[in-house]
Amino acid sequence: DIQMTQSPSSLSASVGDRVTISCRASQGISNYLAWYQQKPGKVPKVLIYGASTLQSGVPSRFSGSGSGTDFTLTISSLQSEDVATYYCQKYNSGPFTFGGGTKVQIK
């Protein structure tokens, strides 16, 4: 099975900073990758699908890129409301594996 590896597992940044989260697939998955945001105590919600398509209603400071095995989620200017854990997930075929998550905190 394809493994999904996220890095870093956690990060701390200041408001206004540019934040980058990496997700690597152990084999190519084309662009069938989604990013989810889970705020503390809340349900995960999809931010980006198709590796780079922003879900409706998601702020434009979020962006995704990549294809094949290497993917990136970028927050262009970190806001306090972005404190959350972010997960990538493959959906090219089963199993629909999630990455281990990246916890984003404010410095």
Added chain:
Amino acid sequence: QLQLHESGPGLVKPSETLSLTCTVSSGSITTSYYWGWIRQPPGKGLEWIGSIYYSGSTYYNASLKSRVTLSVDTSNNQFSLKLNSVTAADTAVYYCARHGIPGTTFGCFDPWGQGTLVTVSS
């Protein structure tokens, strides 16, 4: 707007079977989507359990497949999860979610139910 809602016992004894149902409202379960289950142990990450299509076609997480049964009830717009021989390691928040056909652009999981905590304890 499509909504999903999980229901079932919040406490299950070790070695018994965990049973949860997800009710789909404001939309039909007999559409071109899969219906999935995901769990999250306290303080840990997300683990996909399995997914089912209304026709009965399924995908399973290989690590759980021997203990998992998925089913769909189109007449009641519901789908269900059974996980047998549970242990404390199965304690988690269990979510249901809709997702598109694998290998298509909209294959991601959206929307999700609010989740239900299931504790395995005697």
